[in-house]
Amino acid sequence: MSDTFAKALQSKDVLLADGATGTNLFNMGLQSGDAPELWNTDEPAKIKALYKGSVDAGSDLFLTNTFGGTASRLKLHDAQNRVRELNRVGAELGRDIADSSEREILVAGSVGPTGEIMEPVGELSHALAVEMFHEQADALKEGGADVLWVETISAPEEFRAAAEAFALVDMPWCGTMSFDTAGRTMMGVTSADMAKLVEEFDTPPLAYGANCGTGASDILRTVLGFGAQGSERPIISKGNAGIPKYVDGHIHYDGTPELMAEYAVLARNSGAKIIGGCCGTMPAHLEKMREALDTRPRGDRPTLEQIVEVLGPFSSANDGTEEGASTASERRSRRGSRRRA
Numbered sequence: 001m002s003d004t005f006a007k008a009l010q011s012k013d014v015l016l017a018d019g020a021t022g023t024n025l026f027n028m029g030l031q032s033g034d035a036p037e038l039w040n041t042d043e044p045a046k047i048k049a050l051y052k053g054s055v056d057a058g059s060d061l062f063l064t065n066t067f068g069g070t071a072s073r074l075k076l077h078d079a080q081n082r083v084r085e086l087n088r089v090g091a092e093l094g095r096d097i098a099d100s101s102e103r104e105i106l107v108a109g110s111v112g113p114t115g116e117i118m119e120p121v122g123e124l125s126h127a128l129a130v131e132m133f134h135e136q137a138d139a140l141k142e143g144g145a146d147v148l149w150v151e152t153i154s155a156p157e158e159f160r161a162a163a164e165a166f167a168l169v170d171m172p173w174c175g176t177m178s179f180d181t182a183g184r185t186m187m188g189v190t191s192a193d194m195a196k197l198v199e200e201f202d203t204p205p206l207a208y209g210a211n212c213g214t215g216a217s218d219i220l221r222t223v224l225g226f227g228a229q230g231s232e233r234p235i236i237s238k239g240n241a242g243i244p245k246y247v248d249g250h251i252h253y254d255g256t257p258e259l260m261a262e263y264a265v266l267a268r269n270s271g272a273k274i275i276g277g278c279c280g281t282m283p284a285h286l287e288k289m290r291e292a293l294d295t296r297p298r299g300d301r302p303t304l305e306q307i308v309e310v311l312g313p314f315s316s317a318n319d320g321t322e323e324g325a326s327t328a329s330e331r332r333s334r335r336g337s338r339r340r341a
Contacts (some may be wrong), residue, residue: 005106005147005172006206008060009234014268014293017238017276018054018062019286021110023253025050025065027282035077037069040090047090051097057283058290059276061106062097063149066090066140070132072114072124084139091143108149108174109140111162118157121187126161133165141169148173151211151238154186156197167203174274176211176236179222183319190320191225198233209236212278215243216255216263217311220270221304221319227271234273239263241280253280260285261292262310269299 008015025036028046039047047065054062069087071080079086091109098105114132116124137148148171150162159175166173177185177194184190189197191210198208210222219239226235242255255263260277267275275293277285308314 003172004104005108005174008104008106009206009273012060013298014272015060015106015274016058016264016286016290016293017108017236017274018051018059019057019277019281019283020241020279021050021063021065021067023280024053024282035068035074035079036065037067037074037086037090038077038079040065040086040093044089044093047093048097051094053283054286055097055101055103055105057286059105059286060103061108061146061274062094063108063110063151064090064094064140064143064145065110066136067110067112067151068115069111069136069139070114071135072116072132073112076115083135084142087136087139088143091140091145095144106146107144108147109137109143109145109171111136111140111148111150113153113158118155118161126157129158129161130165130168133162134168137165137169137171141171145171147171147206150175152176152178154178154189156187156189156193159197160201163201163203163205167201172206173203174207174236175205176209176238178212179210179218179319180213182316183218183221183225183321188320191222192229192321195226195229195231199231204233207234207236207274209238209272209274211236211238212240214315215240215312216259217307217314218316218319220263220266220302220307220311221314223267223270223272224301224304225319225321227301235271236274236276237267237270237272238274238276238278239267240278241282241285255280255285257285257288259311261288264289265292265296265299266302266307266310268293269302271301 094107
């Protein structure tokens with residue numbers, strides 16, 4: 001198992017991750033409904049430009065263009081038999097960019113959700129999910145990824161399947177969930193739930209946290225929720241560049257580079273060790289984030305009121321961890337019981 005990523009976590013105060021994949025590729029000509037992963041072989045120069053844009057902006061790591069690289073996702077584009085090829089090449093292109101940099105750059109092999117609902121609520125079995133994640137992870141390892149990075153997960157069952165698959169390929173890994181439903185994931189997981197979940201694995205992630213979701217304010221509330229659990233495991237924050245709005249036929253994110261610089265500093269002060277952007281985050285945003293992290297001193301952990309004052313209001317009144325809220329496992333159990341009745 002490579003220890004490059006672990007050493008970087010230990011040696012640097014904060015790691016700046018990359019920004020959006022989809023937003024940047026759409027700006028390069030990707031059409032809605034197309035599989036970005038096919039560009040790894042069809043448009044390799046554009047994928048290298050995507051990676052290089054983050055590196056040139058100051059990122060310490062970037063995620064590969066393999067988010068939808070499982071067989072279940074690629075099947076939607078009749079490419080389910082190309083899992084190994086598309087993931088391997090996506091990592092190889094990243095390795096080329098990282099190795100040509102004068103700085104040490106980490107290549108994170110992106111693994112997104114399968115797109116299926118897992119048992120007992122859905123039909124996807126644990127064994128099949130592990131098999132699909134294993135196939136993708138093995139190809140990312142072959143392509144030279146430094147770390148595996150599962151992201152935008154909603155269900156703990158899917159997170160567990162990914163963790164098991166990553167252990168099979170003997171690779172270090174990180175994982176993030178998307179807390180986009182009133183401070184919870186779509187399947188009801190809270191920040192407290194996730195902080196407990198990651199400590200259950202025989203091979204836990206080197207870092208864990210949140211990505212995507214709603215606005216920058218919300219993800220920082222989630223980061224504070226992680227920290228409140230007392231774990232010393234490094235926390236990831238990859239928030240969207242503001243709130244999405246439909247303008248002139250296109251999705252536009254209203255977060256300016258200056259706002260994302262404020263977000264980056266607040267994320268660091270909130271306890272995040274790895275900070276990046278998700279949807280809407282461009283190299284211009286990353287440049288301001290890098291500058292802010294390098295030039296502004298670390299401050300006290302912000303209050304919720306201070307976050308709102310700087311970044312704007314939360315999208316919901318609470319984050320689901322309030323006293324009396326049921327746990328994610330309790331809610332899924334009730335749903336499963338109703339389904340089987």
